[in-house]
Amino acid sequence: MKAKTQEELIYLNMTMKVPYKWRTGETMGEFFRELKENGIIYANQCPTCGRHFCLPKSVCTRDHTKCTERSKWIPVGPKGTLVTYFMAEQSFLLPTTGEMLKIPFAVGIVLLDGAAVILQHQLEETDTEKIKPFMRVEAVIKPKEERKGNIYDIVHFKTIHE
Amino acid sequence: MANRVAIVGIGQTTHSGRRPYVNDGELIYDAVTKALADADLSINDMESVMSGNMDLFEGHHLNDAMLNLYSGAAGKPGFKMNTGGTVGSMMAIQGWYHVASGLFDLVLVIGWEKHDEGLVTPAISTITDPAVDRPFLVGAIGGLATVSVAYMQRSGCKLEHAAMVRANASQAAARNPNAHMREIYSVEEVMNARMVMYPLNLLMCCPTSLGATALILASESKAKKICKKPVWMKDHVTVHVEYGGAQFGIGEKRWTSHMEAGAKLFKRNNITKPMVETQVFEMYDPMAFAIPMWLEDFLICEPNEGWKLVEKGALKLEGEYPVSPSGGVLCTNSIGDSAILRVAEAALQIRGDAGEHQVTREVKQALASGFGGSYWSDLLLLSKTKD
Numbered sequence: 205m206k207a208k209t210q211e212e213l214i215y216l217n218m219t220m221k222v223p224y225k226w227r228t229g230e231t232m233g234e235f236f237r238e239l240k241e242n243g244i245i246y247a248n249q250c251p252t253c254g255r256h257f258c259l260p261k262s263v264c265t266r267d268h269t270k271c272t273e274r275s276k277w278i279p280v281g282p283k284g285t286l287v288t289y290f291m292a293e294q295s296f297l298l299p300t301t302g303e304m305l306k307i308p309f310a311v312g313i314v315l316l317d318g319a320a321v322i323l324q325h326q327l328e329e330t331d332t333e334k335i336k337p338f339m340r341v342e343a344v345i346k347p348k349e350e351r352k353g354n355i356y357d358i359v360h361f362k363t364i365h366e
Numbered sequence: 367m368a369n370r371v372a373i374v375g376i377g378q379t380t381h382s383g384r385r386p387y388v389n390d391g392e393l394i395y396d397a398v399t400k401a402l403a404d405a406d407l408s409i410n411d412m413e414s415v416m417s418g419n420m421d422l423f424e425g426h427h428l429n430d431a432m433l434n435l436y437s438g439a440a441g442k443p444g445f446k447m448n449t450g451g452t453v454g455s456m457m458a459i460q461g462w463y464h465v466a467s468g469l470f471d472l473v474l475v476i477g478w479e480k481h482d483e484g485l486v487t488p489a490i491s492t493i494t495d496p497a498v499d500r501p502f503l504v505g506a507i508g509g510l511a512t513v514s515v516a517y518m519q520r521s522g523c524k525l526e527h528a529a530m531v532r533a534n535a536s537q538a539a540a541r542n543p544n545a546h547m548r549e550i551y552s553v554e555e556v557m558n559a560r561m562v563m564y565p566l567n568l569l570m571c572c573p574t575s576l577g578a579t580a581l582i583l584a585s586e587s588k589a590k591k592i593c594k595k596p597v598w599m600k601d602h603v604t605v606h607v608e609y610g611g612a613q614f615g616i617g618e619k620r621w622t623s624h625m626e627a628g629a630k631l632f633k634r635n636n637i638t639k640p641m642v643e644t645q646v647f648e649m650y651d652p653m654a655f656a657i658p659m660w661l662e663d664f665l666i667c668e669p670n671e672g673w674k675l676v677e678k679g680a681l682k683l684e685g686e687y688p689v690s691p692s693g694g695v696l697c698t699n700s701i702g703d704s705a706i707l708r709v710a711e712a713a714l715q716i717r718g719d720a721g722e723h724q725v726t727r728e729v730k731q732a733l734a735s736g737f738g739g740s741y742w743s744d745l746l747l748l749s750k751t752k753d
Binding site: 213215218220224226228232236259265266287288289290291292293294296297298299300305309311313315320321322324325326332337338354355356 | 386387425485487488489491492496497498499500501502503504505507508509511512513515516519560561562563564565608610611614616617
């Protein structure tokens, strides 16, 4: 705005810090348990349409059927194909931690080998000249003693040349 | 069979990045009184008053209760909505449901947002699953950057085309006194803006604005009595989809919420040439790749043709098919207000009341869209005539 506006009236500064405890549910809970204990990325399967989900879903979006049959789970990845990505060059406040995002921060949408749906996670590479859609990537999983059973047990996806 | 519904009153505030001398309720009151004045009606004529915004942006949960003195909702039936970027278009659509049902003759719907009060990006990031996606989504802009990269990859669209879209939008917004960012930018100036979220630089992202829009919707019998230029809400479609590979054409044919919305709306209304049978499109365009990419997705032009229309200048205000002649969301983005503003601006184009940013071709039918949530779409068809 070019013109100087009316002088500001009183304003109030407030910060809301609200702690939450989210339940991952039985399906994601089992996914994280496998990731933590065995370092394996699993996909589950919809009994109706047969698609494999990674990240797993308890219920299929399209068929609305329960996908909890454990014997139908298959290991997927850790290699996959980068579908697309973004690269943050400006920092933003993170609602998960209340901290500022460390930049540069590249996030890829990855289709793991064997899975039918996509997974979103950090990329190791942050040079946009070197990130190409459809390039091959591989999940880097933390050593067992450092794994906690959450999404950060996957450190990031690194570029691979096959 | 649904009853016919017309827009008979339109009110919008001016939009800006900061407006320190009004609070949320005073902002709403400004839009409501403008809509009532436009329809020459009083708040007592309204049988239902409903509003929508995103609670987390202002940090005020269920604010419709405390703000009902400003909206005029006190003592009347209705509810509040919060559906992300589609809030505004959903407000128009909810108003339509109320009137089309035959239960209401006059309904007031309001979309508003005051982004100078909180942080938009961290609030938006909370739409995702906290266990898996949230650490890797950086607001709406992260998601929009990924679809932009995918669009460039599959269509041949270049950063320069996005810069042309933003430069065109700036020309349009300069002619709209209610727009937020009214500075005119050249393609070079847009290209030289600092990178925020590759491939989107600062000017290729929508701003954070504040503003409110109110619409008064009427049944056919009321509309004829109170309004010389009713704008008919001919049809609308809302689509929610799975966030998955289909967005990117992975493992199956590419299919998005916009594609589903366009296919349904055009089929139901026997529209085979959308760029001929509708004359203007106020698109919810939250970043510079949206117009070319989503013209394709709404099935308005052929795949990979959107950026060529940009190159030809066909989508400018005076072009063959003007898109977002108000400057669009690219120049004004008060999110809960953004999509209802698209409906309001499309209606003004039909009435011929858009002023300096009235398009040059005659407008008989117009499209307006909303986008948000997690890849959810609204598409509305407005018409000068009721059939």
